[in-house]
Each structure stands twice: as C-alpha cells, then as structure tokens.
Amino acid sequence: MSDTLVQRIRDHIHLNERVADYPYPDNKGKITSGAGFLIDDRDSFMKQPWEFRNGNAARPATQAEKEAAWLKLREAAVEQGKGANKRADAFENATSLRLPKEVIEADLDSKVRQHMDQARKEIGAEAWNKLTDGQKTAITDVHYAKGNIVTFTKLKKHAQSGNAKEMAREIGIKSGEDSSNNPIRNWDRERRNHAAILGIDPDGSEAWKGTAEKYQREENLPDTYRKHLPTPQPTEPPQEAETTQQPQQEKQSDLGADGQAFLERIRQPNARPALDIAAKEPRDWTKEEADTVIQHYQRYPRPESLNEWLRDQASEHFKSRYGDVEMIRDLSGRMVERQPQATTPPFMPDP
Numbered sequence: 001m002s003d004t005l006v007q008r009i010r011d012h013i014h015l016n017e018r019v020a021d022y023p024y025p026d027n028k029g030k031i032t033s034g035a036g037f038l039i040d041d042r043d044s045f046m047k048q049p050w051e052f053r054n055g056n057a058a059r060p061a062t063q064a065e066k067e068a069a070w071l072k073l074r075e076a077a078v079e080q081g082k083g084a085n086k087r088a089d090a091f092e093n094a095t096s097l098r099l100p101k102e103v104i105e106a107d108l109d110s111k112v113r114q115h116m117d118q119a120r121k122e123i124g125a126e127a128w129n130k131l132t133d134g135q136k137t138a139i140t141d142v143h144y145a146k147g148n149i150v151t152f153t154k155l156k157k158h159a160q161s162g163n164a165k166e167m168a169r170e171i172g173i174k175s176g177e178d179s180s181n182n183p184i185r186n187w188d189r190e191r192r193n194h195a196a197i198l199g200i201d202p203d204g205s206e207a208w209k210g211t212a213e214k215y216q217r218e219e220n221l222p223d224t225y226r227k228h229l230p231t232p233q234p235t236e237p238p239q240e241a242e243t244t245q246q247p248q249q250e251k252q253s254d255l256g257a258d259g260q261a262f263l264e265r266i267r268q269p270n271a272r273p274a275l276d277i278a279a280k281e282p283r284d285w286t287k288e289e290a291d292t293v294i295q296h297y298q299r300y301p302r303p304e305s306l307n308e309w310l311r312d313q314a315s316e317h318f319k320s321r322y323g324d325v326e327m328i329r330d331l332s333g334r335m336v337e338r339q340p341q342a343t344t345p346p347f348m349p350d351p
Helices: 004-014 042-047 064-083 101-123 127-129 135-147 152-162 166-168 187-197 203-215 250-264 273-278 289-297 304-323
Strands: 020-025 029-035 051-054 057-060
Touching: 004 042, 004 135, 020 057, 029 064, 029 101, 029 135, 042 064, 042 127, 042 250, 042 304, 057 152, 101 127, 101 152, 127 152, 135 152, 135 187, 152 166, 166 187, 187 203, 273 304, 289 304
Parallel strands: none
Antiparallel strands: 020 029, 051 057
C-alpha cells in the first residue's frame, strides 16, 4: 500500500469522523475518543495516555482522575443508550481528560492501515487492485466505520465486479435509527463516499444531486440536499391510440369478442376508474384504489402499452408503501398483498 493512498484515506476519515481529543459516549452509548476509537471497557480506558487539562496546562492524569472520569462517562453512556442521542461536543467539558494529538494521529494511521488491509482481503486482492484510489478510500471508510465489508454483500459484489455505479448505490452507512425508525446518517459522509466511488468532485452539484436522489424518500434528508432534486412532473397516462373512422361493424370485427366487450364497457358511465386513479401520484392511492387498478389491468383487455403503464403505476404504489423490494406474485403473475414494513424506501443499503 502506498503512503499517498494511506494519507488520502486518513484525510477522508478526518472529514467523516469527528476527531475529538476528549472521551464521550457515542449515539449507541459506547465510550469513544479520537477519530471514532472505541474504548468502551474499563481496562482499555484506564490504559490510555490521558492528560489532565486545566486551562492551557496539561499533565499526565492520575489513576484516580481516570477512574472518576470513567464512572461519570458510564452514567452518561446509559442515558445515550436509552435514546438521549446527544452530540459528541455536548460532552467536551464532561471531564478534564484529553488525548495528546500525536497519540490520536498515530492511532489513526495504524487503524487506517489495518482496515484497508482487511478490506482488501475481504474483497480479494485481484479485485481490490483494479479499484481506483477513490473507490479504495470509500470502501476503507465503510470498513473503518462498521468493522467489515462482508455484511455489505451488495457493495462487496459490485466492488468485485468493478461496477462503480452500483457501488455508489450501495456505499451507504447508517449509524442508527431515530424514534420514528428513520435511518440516522452522516449526510456529508454519504456525499463524499458517493463522489469518491464515481471519481467526481464531492463539492460539485453532481455529488449533491446523486446523494439526494439516492435518499430522496428518507424523511431525514436535509433540505440542503433535497433542493438539488428535480421538480417532480405530474404523471400523465399514455393516450389510447386513435383509430380512423370506420363503420362500427368493421371495427368490432377487428377487435374480436374481448375487444368488443371492452368497448361496450368503456361506453358506460364510470367505466374508466382505473385510468382516473392511475393518473394520480401512486403514493397517494388508497388500498382500495390500488386494488381497482390491479383488478382492471388483470381482468380487462387493453392495448399492451396502456396495461404496461397501469402495471408500472401499481408497482410504484407498492414501492412507496412497502419499500423498494421485488413484489411477490402468485402462479398467475398477480401481485400478492404484503404487510407494510417499518423501513424507508427506496434504496436500502446494507447497514
């Protein structure tokens, strides 16, 4: 591994991880310090070369001072674990313990090399060597944050095949969920990793737009990202093909029995409820309206382009209701009702 790549990854992680010289409980209640270094057991905490800061003066912390800080942080960690979800900087003055900068930097350098080497082994050396430095940087960042790539099965698969577009779709990380089960993400980290995979400017409009499109259905997507989404256009149904004026008898003979029955049906009042429903945004349909659309395209013959549009609209409804997953169909090809899931569409990157 080149020192240039290691430095690039270190700089990338510096941006993505809040580097803190003080100890604090993270959003899961784990005692942390430095660039996301876990020191969540007492022995590890007591072994750290903590300094006791008093203004600008610093000296090595005593065992008693370390012990007092540990007990105080453990109490705060319990509250974090119960959902307090305070930011790291809320604990900056919780104790007077600090890690020296040189200790943080040396530890970060060591951990970057460890995580990069392990990511290379998990993906495979041959595939790893074909990745760009940006892709290696983003994948190492995921490994640093989550401890492995193995559980990110889709990301690993696309890294092995070298598919940058799909890697960018699967590079997401969530650090937990809020009280409404919405994913909690470091949005700038998402944008930087997205850009690193694709080799684009992380501060350019393409990176902002790509991240916004990827997570547009997540309620926690900030407005600073959402404003990069294109203005949605109203959905219009395709027009049924017009036919030239012909004698009624000739038209019906061309359509056959099913076509004649369909013509008779649409001449009746309220004969086209499925088309009227399908012209609306699928996410706004009720269950009864979705059933109407599905029953009509399964039961009544229409031009194939129109039936295909109805099927697509129904699929969009189910994606917005149940998530971006493949629908279950019975042996006749009809969609089977799913139970709503407490997940957030459209993309569900591996955690």
